[in-house]
Amino acid sequence: MNKTMSIIFAFLLLINISCSKAQDKLKPIINSKTMNEQPIYTLKVTSSNPYESYINNMVLEKDYLTGSSDSELIINDLILKSGKQKLQIVLLPNDGNKTVDKLGIDYLTLSIYRYNNGYSSYVERKSTLIYEFKLDDPHVEMPLITKEWIFNIDVPYKLKNWEHSIDLRKEDEDKLLKEVVDYYNHLANIINKGDKKSFLTIMKVKNSEVFKSLYNDAELIKEDERYIDNKLSKSIGNIQPLENYNIMYYGNGRIVTLEDKKGETPLFAEDKNDIYSYQIYLHRPYPNAPLEVIR
Structure with a gap:
């Protein structure tokens, strides 16, 4: 399972083949405007099949494990501003099957929850269900099912938007891949040396945007810094060579990353106790x- 949204320590918690490209406008279960100053939003997925989930054309999770799963992930850093948001799900067949069966379709549930008061309500699990999504049975066997929904969310912030960034799909892919791999190798060298200052400089925009979306105060930022210090210290000299990766495009082609066949980052350190991933x-x-790190 890919928990790629390495959001912050305090909040740790394409395939473009479509069965249905229809965008359904959902009415909220309650009025999402009746919110406090610091709402945290999550997507909860209950599935008996492997799946991929996306918010606003950015990957949230890739879970390729067979069997039932129940996952809830924060989506605030993928909500750039108030208004219409897009949820996409790609439902895949279980191992040994060539198609998604009816049981897998019926079992899948996607829910958007709101935690009204930021971190405190999130820790206390005080949430409100505001949207719920289900798949319609296509009545035909499909090798995978893709569905999109449009829903509305209100947030008290605006994040740096990549909608005006360059469409990287229009660039020479070989040259772009070399640039991306060089960037990863540069970052790998920084991590391998434990160069915290250079690491934080590279991550500055990402961290500031994520902190803003999660309303982090000074105490939570310090907690995150301690987490980064610990992660970097354990990664020194333990970064593994980049291998078995593919270039992947998100954000309507304006975001690029490297992933292995499991949808996970090929940039990681490993010691005898754990694996330390850097997405x-x-x-x-x-x-x-x-190129710059945006998330």
Whole structure:
């Protein structure tokens, strides 16, 4: 399972083949405007099949494990501003099957929850269900099922938007791949040396945007810094060579990353106790600009 949204310590908690590309506008279960100042939103997925979930064309999770699963992940950093948001699910067949069966379709449930008061209500599990989504049975066997929904969310912030970044799909893929791999190797060297200052400089935009979306105060930011310190210290000298990766495009082609066949980052350190993964998403803010970490 890919928990790629390495959001912060305090909140740790494409395939483009479509059965249905229809975008259904959902009415909220309750009025989402009756919110406090710091709402945290999550997507909860209950599934008996492997799946991929996306918010606003950005990957949230890739769970390729067979069998039932129940996952709830924060989506705030993928909500760039108030208004219409897009949820996409890709439902895959279980191992040994060539198609998604009716049981898998019927069992799948996707729910958007709101935690009204930021971190405190999240820790206390005080949530409100505001949207619920189900798949319709296509009545035909499909090798996978893709469905999209449009829903509305209100947030008291605006994040740096990549919608005006360069569409990387239009660039020479071989040159782009080399640039992306070079970026990963540069970051790998920084991590391998435990160079916290350079690491934080690279992650500055990502961290500030995520902190804003999660309303982090000074105490939570310090907790995250301690987590980063610990992770970096355990990664020193333990970064593994990049291998078995593919270039992947998200955000309507404006975001690029590397993933292995499990949907996980190929950039990680490993010691005798654990694996320390580093997932990054890159964009080019304007023509001829170098790639930058945006998430």
